[in-house]
Amino acid sequence: MHNDIESIVLTKEQIEAACERLGKEITADYEGKLPLCVGILKGSILFMADLIKHIDTHVEMEFMDVSSYHGGTESTGEVKILKDLDVSVEGRDIIIIEDILETGTTLNAIVDLLKYRKANSIEIVTLLDKPMRRKVDIEAKYVGEKIPDDFVVGYGLDYQEKYRNLPYIGLLKEEVYTK
C-alpha cells in the first residue's frame, strides 16, 4: 500500500499537531456549552477520533453519511444522504467534522439541511481545505491545513475505498489511476 504513494502531504506528526491546535480552539469557543459533533462518514472518522481527544469540554457525537463522489476523483455535484442523524438538532450548537472541504457542495448541502432543522449554531472543522477548488460560497471556521489542488488519500480519505487506513495524507503515484 505504501508503495503506491508518490509523496507525503501531511505527516502523522503534522496531523497530530493540527488536532491539538484545533482541539484547543474548539475547547475555548465551546466551554460551558454542549456541542453536537457531527462526523461526516466515512472520511472524517480518523480525524474525528483524534480531534475530540483534544477537546477538553463536554461534547456529544453523531454521524451522517453523505456522498457526492462516486469511485473517481471528481465531484458529481449531486449530494445524497446515505445515513441521516438519529437525533434532533433543533436548538443545538453543531460542529460538523469533515476530512476535506473542496468544492463545498457536500458541506453546503449539510449546512442547509441543519439550518432548516433549526440548529442554534453551525460551525465546520475540516482537516484539509482546498480553497482553489471551491464552487460554493462556504468556509470552515476551523481548518487544519490548506492544500493545493491535488487529489489526496490517507487518514480517512480514499481512492476507490482504499488507502483510508494510511496514518498520513499523501499523493498517489500516477500508475495507480491507470491500473
Ligand SMILES: O=P(O)(O)OC[C@H]1O[C@H](OP(=O)(O)OP(=O)(O)O)[C@H](O)[C@@H]1O
Ligand atoms: O467539498 P466537496 O467537493 O463536496 O468534497 C468534500 C467531500 O468529499 C469527500 O466525501 P466522499 O463523498 O468522497 O465520501 P467518503 O467520505 O465516504 O469517502 C469528503 O469526505 C467530503 O465529504
Ligand SMILES: Nc1nc2[nH]cnc2c(=O)[nH]1
Ligand atoms: N480521497 C479524496 N476525496 C476527496 N474528496 C474531495 N477531495 C478529495 C481528495 O482530494 N481526496
